[in-house]
Amino acid sequence: MLSWPALLRRLAQSVFVVAATYVLVYFVLFLLPGDPIQSRIDNPLNPIPEDQAQAILAYYHLDAPALEQFRLAVVRAVQGDFGYSLTSGRPVADLMAQGIGQTVTLASIALVFAVALALAVALAAVYAPLRSIRSFFRTLPVVMTSTPGFLVGLLLLQIFAYQLGWFSSIRDEGFKSLILPAVALAIGVNAPIAQVLIQGLDRSAKEPFVTVLRAGGVSERSIATRHVLKNASIPAITLIGLTVGELLAGSVIAETIFSRTGLGFMTEQAVRAQDGPMVLAVVMFVAIVFTLVNLATDLVYPLIDRRISLTNASAARSSARQSTSGKSSESTEQSDQSRKVVAA
């Protein structure tokens, strides 16, 4: 159950993780050789002589010692000033707002698609009438996992944009422009969810409580949709949390192919040019999202199953995560807490 001290400790932990990430990423970026300013100075198309280069370095405070630069960055960050992109000269905050806005919309739709797809695949894999259909749907997640995202994206463009002309491959047409990239993303990320659901459904269907329900005259449909599915949902919820991360990662490719300027695109641009302030902002955003997702799952577990307390929620989460990374169904032992949630 939730207790205030445990909750506060958990929150403090999250804040610490974010702060530590900032320091770590800042200094890793600092230690990396090369940056856009040095690249500009050394650019073979327009090399800038030493004295002029000094003025540029001074302008960006790149001539100051590392700790001084760090102090400046922290003071600014605390004031809400995340600086300017070193490559495009735009405020990092503006670029992040543009990227996050685009990606959150795309990822949300993709997540809905992914969950719907996973659910359909899992139910078909377990309950479809013919054995051949069931085994087809059992292998489908593996096929989808192993299909490269860019291939799916290019094929979708090929069919629906170039051949049929239903979508623009380059222009932003509002919601319509989100469909193809969201489908491409959903195909990439739904597979683990589907697999965990299939395993959960398999296992739950064999649980004693199903026999009890069946004996009690509850219909098969009701057992499947209300009881077994709910029972199988805890690892799936964990996975949806992890999927958020995958969606962020997958958006790099989806956004490149579909010419969208979301966070994936911003990340790709920033990393390619080692645009320090942008890379820092992107990494911090991702770190904060992950921390929040973990925090949220920890807080949600006890609500689904009262036997899970806040302190052992993390254990449940990591155990569920291990189960999803295991390839064989034998490795999907669930921790005691996340098992056997019998519907009331």
Add this chain to the structure above:
Amino acid sequence: MARYTRRVAGAAIAALLAVGLGACAPAQPGAGSQEKEGGSIVYLDAELSSNTQLQSSGTWQDSAYVQNITDRLIYRDPETGEFEPWIAEDWTISDDGLVYEFVIRDGVTYSDGTPLDVASVKRNLEWQANGDADKGIPANNWFPTIVSIDADEATRTVTVTLDQPYAPFLAVLSFWRTSLVADATIDASLEAQSQISGLIGSGPFYVKSETYGEEIVLAKREGYDWPHPGSEHTGEAYLDEIVIIPVTEDSVRLGTLKSGEADLLRYVQPSEEQPLEDAGFQVLGLQGAGNANIWDVRQQAPFLDELDVRKALQVGIDREQIVDDLYTDRWNAATSIVSPTAFGYVDLSAKLGYDPDEANRLLDEAGFTGRDADGYRTRDGETLRILTFVDVFDSTSKPLFQLIQWQLKQIGVKLDIDETDYANYSNALKDPNVGVRRNGWPEADAWVRQRVNYSFTGSNAWFFSEADPKLEELYDSQLHATTPEQRAEILAELQEYVVDQAYALPIIDDTQVFVLQPHLHGFSWSAEARPYFYDVWTEKK
């Protein structure tokens, strides 16, 4: 800068799509209106606009946009190389080459309504010459040292006095980097100038809007009436709008053009050129004046301080095979260290012919007579090995380097090709073991750039451990020559010297490829191969 390395789709995917796209043919020419005015086009660039701050930028895409929203004092004819009046309607140069007088055209304004008058020209030239250190804006490193700039309102004259003669000055003034901008731009912060919407020029188009990474919309400047003398028409531009969309993914850019959603694109792989032409598209390979694509040979790298080794490389590279096997007839082998339209160019192809026998003889003479297990030449047990990095600024460079690697293997020289990403490229090249490095692009004046790059007191990009006095003397004297004849004579000697010494290995002439829908007309370009949209009109509309 041509292209960065491709990131997502492999060649196999591109090929797959190309097959699938065969069915989409472009609209037949002559189908649309012959009315020239009006309409909007969609231009797919291969890169994002990254930085339009004039003195610090240098990318292909940015220079192409800048070119269309600004004007320059002087126009340079891309075919003849002649300088012609533009915003400076007339000019005189004193006999000693120190005093330039420019008469500024009357009635020109920037797109924010402020006048492009003598005061503005003076301010632009001072800003270019000195930069703005407080804002982190460097000087235009092509500029000469200037003693004074005076503006006379009454005679509309700007007088520039130099401390010594500077032969490339007119070329520099015709260069996109010396574009004239309004006070609002000069006063703005570095960050504002770095964005194209912060660049206020007097050109035929202005920046109507920009959404970062998505599109830049250039709109026709109402009342524009001062096109450069190479233009086909006068008055306002024909097009109402140019929508520039960066599409970094090669196959998406091509697919979008083929599906008819776009009107032109920059950059396709050489292997795509012929199929596109067969399908009815216009495929243009633009070669601007400037430096050829050369390999800088770095003296401090192992073995490369030896003349015989360098000369063996010079004749051990088969340039014709490179063009035949990897490129198309829109590309050509380099015939000097500069391109044929560069000032002072001399054809040195006789010295650059493929001669493996001579290469082998030179290497034998240099003592590389042993062979290692892989068949490479050795001397005192040491393999003749040269290190290079794939050029991140040119997406065709990897196959190019690999072919040269194979060619050099034929004469027993081992070329190791390393790879790094865009961000680390300049840093990776600081390694003194890197022996050759690709360099060279179209420029307003190839020789200013070469002197900046190669002189011992400049960037010393050939890594001399001590100055080569003859080379320094040639670079200096051409710069301060007072007549074109005198300069051309020095440059001929300079080119021969560099090729004979094999300080640089010319490879190919830089080519920028544009693909246009057949309904597009009037596409032209600058002396540095940047596109010019002023005369463009479209049958489609």
